[in-house]
Amino acid sequence: MTSLALVRAEGRKLTSTKLPWAFLAVLVGVAGLDAAVVAFGTDMGGSKAFLATAADQQSLMAFAFNAMIGTALFGATAAAREYGHATVVPTFLISPRRHRAVLAQLAAVLAAGAILALVGQGLVVAGVAVALPSTQYGFLVPVADLTRILAASALAGGAGAVLGAGLGAVIRNVGGAVTGVVLLLFVLPPLAAQLLPDAAPWIPTGLFAALSGTGSEVRPWAALLAVTVWALVPAGAGLLAVHRRDVV
């Protein structure tokens, strides 16, 4: 058995249930919501000034942090259900060197997360582009910036899925893993930012603002590195836990 064979098996695990389709349906909903905001939303003054500039439109479309949350939930569910349904047993029988099986799963969810996020970002851009003609503004975001938010979302999707899969492998229960994701990405970062103001740029919202070009507190390469750390720490914890634990 090769590593590629294990990755293929993990990929088939993801595509042979309705999980990716459920997330895709959510993405379509999010894109529809963005289109509705563009078509029907106004600011406090009743105008559509929030769409007036390329920067405004780019901020509205930037989807990376949402992508990270969504794919973290996806990765957590994908990994934790393996333990809940005990399908991890045949996996470890095929690959008794468990780190290889875990790395294959991380690779598969990384790819799936990146694709889901890219599709989600594409749908949001398409939704906004379709809705803008109903306003007095055209589509103002240049191709280079569009490419940047697509790339940031793909990165966020991959990172989020790896983070979630790491938590899922540690916690081994879908409910617990989902709660872990919410705590790690929703609850703890704002708390940390309040307690340690210097940490504020390094929480995911700040990092993806820097990567999407909608914020500039952190340099993009540093943000890239920090996002990688956010993903790899839970993934490393998952790898260690799986390696040390008995499969019972």
Place this chain on the structure above:
Amino acid sequence: MLALTIDHVTKRYGRHVVADDLTFAVAPGRVTCFLGPNGAGKSTTMKILLDLARADHGSATIGGTRYRDLANPARAVGVVLEPNAFHPARSGRNHLRILADGAGIDHDRIARVLDGVGLTYAADRSVGGYSLGMRQRLGLAAALLGDPGVLVLDEPGNGLDPQGIRWLRELLRERAAAGGTVFVSSHLLAEVEQLADDVVVINAGRLVATGELAALQQAGTTVRTPEPDRLTTVLRTAGATVRAGREGELVVQGPSIDEVGDRACAARIALHELAPRAGSLEELFLGWTSPGEAAAGGVPAATDPSTDREPVLL
């Protein structure tokens, strides 16, 4: 032709000893049934053999190699462990496709094993809609996917209908006859009597008997005497295991029938019956695994279970 060897394996979870210095071997070309009450440590021992759990002490090997060191374990060893190790929303065929992908097995095998276990008609349905028997068949299909020479099956007959039980028995006998190694845990003692060449019996994590089933079933003596208490004392002093049978007779394990007669004669105890015992497996099992037997610790091993087919009562 791979033998399974469990060598002085000890496993603890906290203060609970699940496997206590277990040593036995499972020979190729034979069906070996692994028996013990619930919680005796059978599943844990199998998991240690398959590197799903780590032994605190000792080793478990397949053909002298640890499971994790086998070149392609899914092709060498077929396993049924968990009756519900399936994603309920995934079809049976997709479950097998995933395993085939991971193990590098040609997908042509999937249709063949599904046909072999009689599950082709339901292969594209979600496993969530399967009965327990259908899940067992799917588990067996997964175990047979790599056409392995070794089968390690934990309660594979659970949920199977009588036809399924017969099919399973014939399959396992065929595999053993072809030189395969078949190691099966089961609670269905009547089925074990029809299936097993050898048995390994554990109780509270300790080995209590191992060897050829036919020989073990002969490994005892029935004695009737007007002085059962005195004879029991005499024989137990000599290291025998003695218990009362259902009809007031004594069931003696350990010494040979000649020795039982000689000791009774030496103690001037009259005997009304002295006969070799061909006990039912159920009776033997209950004797091996009753709390008194486990606490008594039995008698020393007569032979090395890893090298000899002679029965061993411990």
